[in-house]
Amino acid sequence: MHSYLFHTVWLLPATPTRCWQELVTLGSWEHWWPALAKESWPASPLDTGSELWLGVRSPLGYRLRVQLTVQRIVPESSLSVSGSGDLSGSGDAQFLEINEGNTTDSGPHTELRINWSVQTTKPWMNFLAPLAAPGFRWAHNALMRDGERRFRKWLREHPAASVSS
Incomplete structure (x- = not known):
């Protein structure tokens, strides 16, 4: 197996609560990020x-x-998972509110930090x-840059959560 470490930071024009809601609770990403597909998703909110x-x-x-298993979850703040399938390893995401003075846009912003430590199994x-x-x-x-670009657009075009999973 070959190992990879990935560190990605997204700057998003919304609060951590809103970003969490769209990504984790509602899973709206299936509507704006065509590179990802839900093959199986729990009906209830994610939990350990x-x-x-x-x-x-x-x-x-x-x-x-990839099968993801939630290892730790702090609602509206962070999520840690283990992965198996075509990639094996672990990952985490942190939703951090950033100071308005540190952005070029006005309003609330979130810095989403995504880390992956995986090995290929194919x-x-x-x-x-x-x-x-x-x-x-x-x-x-490239996939992550596209995701950030599409999510930023989704957040701007959908000012309130309006998608159900």
């Missing part, structure tokens, strides 16, 4: 031990399936890793 399956479509054309990915790892890193970063 909740399991969900995500499908991920890479900008390079390959697909991954044999072809591990075989190609010595040459393809930079491409896999590029694909992850």
